[in-house]
Amino acid sequence: MMPRRIASRTLIYLILILASAFFLLPIYLMLLTGVKPFAEVDLKTMWNLPSSLHIENFIAAWAQLAPNLKNSLILVIPESILSSLLGSLNGYLLSKWRFKNSNLIFTLILFGMFIPYQSILIPLVKFMDFIQLYGGLPGLVFVHIIYGIPITTLIFRNYYAGISTEMLEAGRIDGASLTGLYRFLILPLSAPSFAVVIIWQFTQAWNDFLFAVILTNQAYWPVTVALNNLAGSQLVQWNVLMAATLLAALPTLLVYLLLGRFFVRGLMAGSLKG
């Protein structure tokens, strides 16, 4: 019995380690190539360790992507903050003030997070052009907030549904109104779900490509569009490209590594069962 158990445990760990290698391989490649000196960059020795650590690839990549990293930052900060405020209000109203057909309305709103945006792209471009928000970052912020309404509402609604209704009832007996309950009872309890939603919207907007490539001019490209352009260019060496990819992925990677708990909660909310 015991040897068999040891064997099966070893096998389990072996599979898990192999799987980890598969999941870390692309990140390892980005790091490995990024820290190599130019002289040692050769496709044939892609997997060889560098003789010494260098950051010249990152400097070259930074020179290419710095304006776009800045654009992405200008995009995600107001977007994630405003989105979460809106989601919080909607989530509160839908979970604690169920009016007639509120479940139907919630479901109709939720559908908006599943649609392929190709099905609204033509009207969106024409509309953004009409209101003169086409081409720049404010328009992109606006679009991300609008199409973020379903997921932010969902996450907050599920979170608020877990706050006991009795507590709200007690507050109402004490004379608190709908807005008063929100300000003094709900909002102080909302910090964790604000963290979840801000991180989720940050990641979504940072990683978005479709809206960005359609709605912004070259000068205002966020980092995903610029990276894709860089990858298609014949002028950029692949080691610089790997460093650039790591730079583009770094903010969301760091958020995941530092605040992973909140990120995963947002992730799981996407499957509806908060």
Next chain:
Amino acid sequence: MFKNFTFKPRILITAIVLLVVGVAGLYYFTHSKLMIGSFDVTSLGILVAGLVMYSAIPVAMTMIGNETYLSIVLMLPSIAAVAIFVYGFIAWSVRVSFSNWKGLIPNYTFVGFKQYIILFSNDPRFMIDLRNTAVFTVGFILGCLIIGLGLAILLDQKIKGENLFRGIFLLPMSISFIASGVVWSWLMSSATGSRITGINLIFKSLGLNGLISLWHTTPQPWGMAFTIIPAVWQLAGYTMAMYLGGMRSISDDLREAARVDGASEFEIYRYVILPLLQPITLSAVIILGHMSLKIFDLIVALGRGDIRLDVPGIYMWTTTFSGNNYAQGAAIGILMLVGVAVLVIPYLVQNMRTETQV
């Protein structure tokens, strides 16, 4: 409605101030421009002024004391936004898809289902797209389910370092499809001979020459199958997390009872746990399925315009914004929507029904 009316001067004054500020803002922004740096954001100024004006209504309504009406009034801006930007725009797209609009000037001449008929009867590229979507969807869902469930079962064995492993498996979820497409296109390099590199190079140095592959440049339909690898890399961890969450919610008593009845560990999974995980499999299939019907950025970064790896999302993009064939682009977009709707609507309706019962 007015049963609980109490007159509160402060609230009335606040409402009037909001109204005046809103109207003044509307007047101002319709007569002069609002700039943030080099961006003309006059229309956002109008929107904000409109919302300020609108907020006078809920403020004044707090005097009435009917909180159901108040909650509806507060929800209304979001409802209106979704109504316009989701449903209104879908209707507008449908209208475009029934037209002949080709070129920069809108042309809404009604031609019925012409664009759809062209796509299905006389468009080889769309046929490639349909086949690719089918290959991708089946492989992607199966890959994520099998690897996700496998990893979840392994992590369910009271593993040392479970958090570390789980963190590693979920890590790719935080990276954009563009970034992962760029890296994987180097890992899955099909260069041969002295230029051999990427994973092929690893295979070669391990002596596994039989595994050396052309990856996504393999002749069709199998080339498309390789694009599943980066997609599974990104979402298998997510599927694992869903399954693991499900397993953890199954009570230990149930497993213990099965053990007492003489079931082996394998039988416990086969006959007790897996059947209980069926709702999770359904959720995962719907989430992953709707993602694969929409797949776009990953293929853009991986395929770099290779028509053999084309998918509807990319076809819609190029035919509309490079080819200016708006009518056909709209038809492709609507077909994508129909695909997603068939998958998602029953799920949403069922979700709504169970919510209502609570």
